[in-house]
Amino acid sequence: MPIDYYIYLSVILFSIGVTGVLTRRNAIIVFMCIELMLNAVNLLLVAFSKMHHARAAVSDAATSIGTDGQLFVFFIMVVAAAEVSVGLAIIVMMYRNVHNVDINFLNRLKN
Amino acid sequence: MSTTEIIFWFLSALAIFSAIMVITRKNPVFSVLYLIVTFFAISGHYILMNAQFLAIVNIIVYAGAIMVLFLFVLMLMNLNKEGEPRKNRYLLWSGVIAGGMLMIVIIAALQTSKPEIVDSFSKGDIGLIQNLGMALFKEYVVPFEISSILFLSAMVGAVVIGKK
Numbered sequence: 001m002p003i004d005y006y007i008y009l010s011v012i013l014f015s016i017g018v019t020g021v022l023t024r025r026n027a028i029i030v031f032m033c034i035e036l037m038l039n040a041v042n043l044l045l046v047a048f049s050k051m052h053h054a055r056a057a058v059s060d061a062a063t064s065i066g067t068d069g070q071l072f073v074f075f076i077m078v079v080a081a082a083e084v085s086v087g088l089a090i091i092v093m094m095y096r097n098v099h100n101v102d103i104n105f106l107n108r109l110k111n
Numbered sequence: 112m113s114t115t116e117i118i119f120w121f122l123s124a125l126a127i128f129s130a131i132m133v134i135t136r137k138n139p140v141f142s143v144l145y146l147i148v149t150f151f152a153i154s155g156h157y158i159l160m161n162a163q164f165l166a167i168v169n170i171i172v173y174a175g176a177i178m179v180l181f182l183f184v185l186m187l188m189n190l191n192k193e194g195e196p197r198k199n200r201y202l203l204w205s206g207v208i209a210g211g212m213l214m215i216v217i218i219a220a221l222q223t224s225k226p227e228i229v230d231s232f233s234k235g236d237i238g239l240i241q242n243l244g245m246a247l248f249k250e251y252v253v254p255f256e257i258s259s260i261l262f263l264s265a266m267v268g269a270v271v272i273g274k275k
């Protein structure tokens with residue numbers, strides 16, 4: 001199976017996430033689209049690590065090349081979990097102050 | 112067409128369909144539920160690539176913890192009855208066109224590259240817990256410990272922000 005399929009799938013998922021960030025105004029949905037983009041990148045990292053491993057396994061069957069890519073995915077998930085906890089706390093605080101999660105309310109940060 | 116390819120196309124179609132549903136649904140609760148479906152499809156891709164550890168972690172962390180947190184906050188706010196207010200139609204279309212253009216540009220940039228044919232993504236056991244655990248606690252033990260400090264600071268930050 002060509003690696004292209006995974007690249008196209010990840011690009012499509014990433015673009016859907018970008019479109020969601022640009023078009024939606026609900027802060028929670030914008031946040032969820034960021035998670036979608038992170039997952040698209042994770043999928044591509046895993047696919048590339050397997051490709052790298054398959055290339056190296058031709059000469060040495062017991063090689064562990066490609067482990068790094070999967071560990072990076074693990075650390076991306078760690079950072080995403082920390083980011084979500086702080087981000088949702090900020091959104092809850094915003095809701096308590098203005099009783100809305102529309103990101104257009106944040107334009108009062110101007111000036 | 113082999114079984115692996117059929118599963119690949121099915122999971123890809125499911126992931127793209129539910130990702131589109133995430134950004135088109137009016138009700139945020141449906142968006143959260145469709146995002147969970149997307150995460151399960153991506154976990155299925157991980158299993159297809161024999162990355163079992165990441166598949167399980169993806170389900171536990173994303174579908175289990177993060178999306179429950181989203182759903183909890185959403186229900187705390189009681190926003191699910193009202194939709195978003197109607198917005199400028201030109202802004203909507205410009206956002207869609209910008210996202211589509213990004214996709215077209217990246218795909219067009221890949222057209223000149225020669226595709227690497229991987230005969231089987233499911234071969235090799237680098238994605239198993241044994242291999243990843245050995246690497247994580249030997250070479251990557253310092254980043255692993257630093258990430259625990261990151262979690263601690265995130266926890267403290269969330270509590271401080273929430274207490275105000």
